[in-house]
Amino acid sequence: MRAQLRGLTLAYDDHPGPRPAVVLLHGFPLDRTLWHHQVAALAGQYRLIVPDLRGHGASEAVPGVATMDDFADDLAALLDHLGVDQVVLGGLSMGGYIAFAFWRRYRARVLGLVLVDTRAQADTEEGRRGREEIARLAEEQGAAAVAERNLPKLLAPATYRERPELVAEVRRMIAATPPAGIAAASRGMAERPDSLPTLATITVPVLVIVGAEDQLTPPADAELMAQRLPQAELVVVPGAGHLAPLEQPERVTSALRAWLERLR
Ligand code: MLT
Numbered sequence: 463m464r465a466q467l468r469g470l471t472l473a474y475d476d477h478p479g480p481r482p483a484v485v486l487l488h489g490f491p492l493d494r495t496l497w498h499h500q501v502a503a504l505a506g507q508y509r510l511i512v513p514d515l516r517g518h519g520a521s522e523a524v525p526g527v528a529t530m531d532d533f534a535d536d537l538a539a540l541l542d543h544l545g546v547d548q549v550v551l552g553g554l555s556m557g558g559y560i561a562f563a564f565w566r567r568y569r570a571r572v573l574g575l576v577l578v579d580t581r582a583q584a585d586t587e588e589g590r591r592g593r594e595e596i597a598r599l600a601e602e603q604g605a606a607a608v609a610e611r612n613l614p615k616l617l618a619p620a621t622y623r624e625r626p627e628l629v630a631e632v633r634r635m636i637a638a639t640p641p642a643g644i645a646a647a648s649r650g651m652a653e654r655p656d657s658l659p660t661l662a663t664i665t666v667p668v669l670v671i672v673g674a675e676d677q678l679t680p681p682a683d684a685e686l687m688a689q690r691l692p693q694a695e696l697v698v699v700p701g702a703g704h705l706a707p708l709e710q711p712e713r714v715t716s717a718l719r720a721w722l723e724r725l726r
Contacts, residue, residue, distance in 0.1 A: 473520035495518030499711030517643020530563035533724030552576030581683035600644035609636035618675035618703035673702030
């Protein structure tokens with residue numbers, strides 16, 4: 463489905479089901495198919511709203527910088543468009559950074575958070591320089607070059623070595639991302655604030671999931687969030703790197719399902 467919101471076209475899937483509505487935000491530079499296993503398993507049990515973030519998948523890119531607040535405002539506009547007031551908000555990696563921004567701006571709309579393969583800290587200076595390099599790589603050489611650079615770190619070493627179909631799936635997702643969308647999100651992530659002080663304010667239940675072999679946002683980052691969140695459960699997923707929902711779909715789905723049942 464598509465909607466014209468905030469001056470751009472946003473693509474999303476909206477699977478009907480009982481409350482609470484669950485939103486799943488993909489990471490960078492991916493698209494909503496990141497969640498296809500969880501959507502297939504949970505469809506009909508919850509309303510599932512799965513957008514392509516601006517500049518990703520089939521959603522339009524806007525030149526310039528896409529801040530985490532921009533993405534959060536897009537989501538609020540999408541929920542208004544769908545007539546949905548409150549949601550459980552899940553996000554992987556950049557999706558988690560957006561979940562923090564959404565909490566700061568629209569906390570009354572959040573029933574719970576699911577933070578997958580993400581971190582609360584802002585970028586280091588070195589990290590910010592890397593963001594600019596990726597933005598320029600996308601602008602100068604296209605999304606396929608970004609795929610080649612990022613792929614090895616996105617997956618657990620064994621996934622990367624032994625599961626060529628999964629590697630190809632992720633490569634396709636990245637290569638299909640508009641270069642302007644990659645550049646805008648990369649520069650937006652560099653600007654994001656430190657969300658460590660936000661953690662203590664998050665008074666709703668939070669499920670924290672991390673791949674045991676996540677090289678980009680390692681288990682130590684997830685443990686730090688779980689320690690500082692008032693109501694967190696931490697699940698470490700063996701055999702997964704940064705893309706746990708794709709690498710170990712059943713384990714991620716069953717953790718999510720069990721937590722959602724307790725929340726309901
Ligand atoms: C993501 O998966 O969204 C990115 O790896 C996030 C990041 O680079 O910090």
